[in-house]
Each structure stands twice: as C-alpha cells, then as structure tokens.
Amino acid sequence: MAKPSDRSIGEEFDSLPNEQKLKAAMYYSIKEIAKEVEQEMQVSISAQVLATVSESLNRQAEYYALDLENFAKHAKRTTINTDDVKLLARRNDTLLQHLNEILAEETASKTASKPIAKATKKAKKSAKVADSDIQES
Numbered sequence: 001m002a003k004p005s006d007r008s009i010g011e012e013f014d015s016l017p018n019e020q021k022l023k024a025a026m027y028y029s030i031k032e033i034a035k036e037v038e039q040e041m042q043v044s045i046s047a048q049v050l051a052t053v054s055e056s057l058n059r060q061a062e063y064y065a066l067d068l069e070n071f072a073k074h075a076k077r078t079t080i081n082t083d084d085v086k087l088l089a090r091r092n093d094t095l096l097q098h099l100n101e102i103l104a105e106e107t108a109s110k111t112a113s114k115p116i117a118k119a120t121k122k123a124k125k126s127a128k129v130a131d132s133d134i135q136e137s
Contacts, residue, residue, distance in 0.1 A: 022058075023054070023058055026057055026061075027050065030050055030053050030054050030057065031050055034050055064088060067088055068080045068085065068088060071084040071087050071088070072084050082099075085099065086099055086100070086103075
C-alpha cells in the first residue's frame with residue numbers, strides 16, 4: 001500500500017466519495033475567489049472564514065437540492081426541470097430574470113435550428129389530410 005505522501009493530489013481526490021469530492025471542489029473554488037478578493041481589496045481572509053463559507057455553501061446546496069426534489073414530487077414528476085429551478089429562484093428577482101434570459105436564448109437557438117424539420121412535418125400532415133379528404137370524396 002502506498003504512503004499518503006507517495007500519492008498525487010489527483011489520486012487522493014479520485015479516491016474520495018462523491019460528496020467529499022463536491023465539498024473539496026467547493027472549498028477550492030471559494031479559496032480561489034478569496035485569493036482574488038484578497039489581492040483586489042488588499043485584505044487577508046483566514047482559513048476559518050473559508051471553511052465557514054464553504055460549509056454554509058454546502059448546506060445551502062443541500063437545501064436547494066431538497067427543495068428541487070420536492071417541487072418535482074409535488075408536480076408528480078420524477079425529473080427536476082427548469083420550472084423547478086425557476087420556482088427555487090422566485091425570491092431573487094435578478095437571478096430569476098437571468099434564468100429566464102438563458103432559457104429564452106436556448107429556446108430561440110433550438111427553434112432556429114429546427115424550422116425546416118417543422119415545416120416538413122406540417123407539409124406531410126397537410127398532404128395526409130388532403131389525401132384522406134380526396135379518398136373520402
């Protein structure tokens with residue numbers, strides 16, 4: 001068995017359970033953001049503050065996950081969808097507006113790439129209806 005010092009950080013990270021990986025990734029992201037803030041504002045942020053912010057973020061993410069699951073269950077669905085996420089963000093007007101803009105962009109890009117297919121389907125349906133009308137006469 002290899003000593004912990006013999007293993008790379010990547011190997012150690014890969015051996016962690018998923019929840020621990022997520023916590024480690026959140027902590028790393030918070031630490032990187034804190035470094036930027038420290039440089040910009042010329043302040044020092046302690047490791048205790050980073051750990052507290054990381055733990056708070058983790059708990060909030062758990063609450064969000066539970067809320068999203070419950071919204072989907074209430075709607076008698078097993079899959080969380082965009083409506084659930086928008087419902088979660090309903091008290092944050094700026095976030096809700098941003099989510100709506102993203103959804104509008106995605107919807108526009110999807111419909112822009114499919115107009116030929118829709119037109120073809122409509123033409124086929126029209127032809128079938130016309131054929132059935134002719135056969136009935």
